[in-house]
Amino acid sequence: MKNLRKLPLYLFGVLAMGFASCDSDDPTPENDGEVITDVTLNFQELDASGNPVGLITSFSASDPEGIEVGATPTIETVSLTRGKKYRMTIEVYNGIADEDITEEVLEEADEHQFFFLGSAFSSNILTIAYDDPSGELIGLQNTLNVSSSPGTNNTSMQVVLRHDLDKNFPGATNPNFTNYVQAGGESDLDITFPIVIN
16 A cells, blocks of 8 residues: 555656656757749840840749659750840749748848859859849849850759858858858759750
């Protein structure tokens, strides 16, 4: 009988230790990367004064399972004109959750940044500069120049969106920063668009 009276007290002590250990062992919540099923590049030609002219042309890549997960995203070929200057804006979307990732990237500007790589830049066929209206280096809006003598009609542009990077890392202010991985974080998007220069 004496042992039975001690049992509830013993159980209470075991449960209290169990709860305490759960609290101390819980991992810190992580800021998960974005799921992106669609990315659209919009190009608006700019005149010599930097004013928009003509119609906006758009080129997209998509995969209903998520571009980073799916095996074969559908990617449109970007068509640009030699010697022209463009404003290039980027839209990203999560069709699985029906979520506009563009807005999320903008709201978390201190945690996201696009980088632009590939033969289009390494061969100086294209040059690009961040031109986000907020002044923050994100890459949702950019100024893009096409060489007047590109030397080839076919090239490519790799579009990388990094999440949770150190934006103060040396070199990270360059939209063509090839060592972007050294700035930390993870890639939410890494896709290459073929480009034709007309």
